[in-house]
Amino acid sequence: MKTTQHVPHTVDGKTRMVPIEVDAPTPPRDWDHFVLTAVTGIAVLVLTASVVWSTASIGDLLARAVIEPAAYGAAVVFDLAWIACMAIEWLARYDDDRAALPRRAGHVMLLLAMAAVYAHGKVAGYWEIGLIGAAVSALAKGLWTVVLRHQTPPLDARTRAWIQAELGDAGASLAMIPVRRKLQRAQGQVAAERAAIAGPDSDPDRPDQSGSDPDADVIGIRPGAVTTKDAVRIAWDSDIRDPQAVIRYVAKVTGGVPSPDTVRRYLHALKVAG
Structure with missing residues (x-):
């Protein structure tokens, strides 16, 4: 593999840095990164299939009572809800206390989606299909949980406490911005009120x-x-x-x-x- 380097070159007593091409050693293939990328791609495909299957099943179930656009629009909410909770859990991966709520909420929403898919199969007369279809959502969430946990760096208790303290200081600074604005507005209103009551003769x-x-x-x-x-x-x-x-x-x-x-x-x- 060729790469460009700048080296000093002197002509007539004047030195300049000029580019030259040299052979650079090829780094070894990062198989860990390759495998992780492949697994992430598989997880995306599984998640997409889960959303399509759940939306089709739950939408067909709801279409028995409402028009199809409304039925399928409501059906997609079942999977999007637990997917959103899983994303929030990932964002709070450095704070176990904050990650606990989206984790529990994601489990509850997943169970609701699985129950709706199973109900569709039972109403259609194929409870076995409903059971297998419900397992698709569980497999999708389980696979993503494994992938996200693998990508979360392990931190000891002291480091987590330090990160939480840093985030707490940053949060306090952000919280003071609207507080200061509120105080300034209040002080301005008080000053304007006093000036209006005092009148021009004061x-x-x-x-x-x-x-x-x-x-x-x-x-x-x-x-x-x-x-x-x-x-x-x-x-x-x-x-x-x-x-x-x-x-x-x-x-x-x-x-x-x-x-x-x-x-x-x-x-x-x-x-x-x-």
Whole structure:
């Protein structure tokens, strides 16, 4: 087998990496992978045959009471249900506690599918065929269980506990995303409600503000001067979002040091309104 390698080649004192073809040793055939691929293909064929057989049997049984499209549409649910449970069990293969529920549910749904196939054979007058047909679904699930268990890497108890702890931390981080969004929406609604109740006359930066107001330290410099609220809005309209940068801008415009809490409250109100 040929492969390409880059080797140094010097011409006139200048060296470059140039590609050349060399003979590479052929790796031995991975028979384990070949056998596993073949077995997986066999399992897919068996599963397909099981779904076709169960759907045909249960659909014919239900078609005695309802129209055929509805009957066969409902019939395919019997096998798809336990197949879906088996897939979820595979996804939870590193967590025995989470895999237990889909495993039990898959067994129950498989038994229901087998019972329906057997019932069809008995109603048709061939209980032997119904019994053999029910065994097809059991063989399909059994084969897939063996294949999936073989592909699941063995882990010791400590490694499983470590993986579960890592997944728990990741799950906590994901869970906090909607929680933070909910808190931000609630805080925004509270701020908007307070602003609506207070009205436009509650500007904490007016010169006639009472000393009991928490923002009494922010006062107008002179009549007609730019207030903290006006300066914050000007900074916001200029795409200045960093609170410290806004505080420096407000101090420069108004000529005084504004209250950081007041600036942050105005920024939050503008963010909610925007």
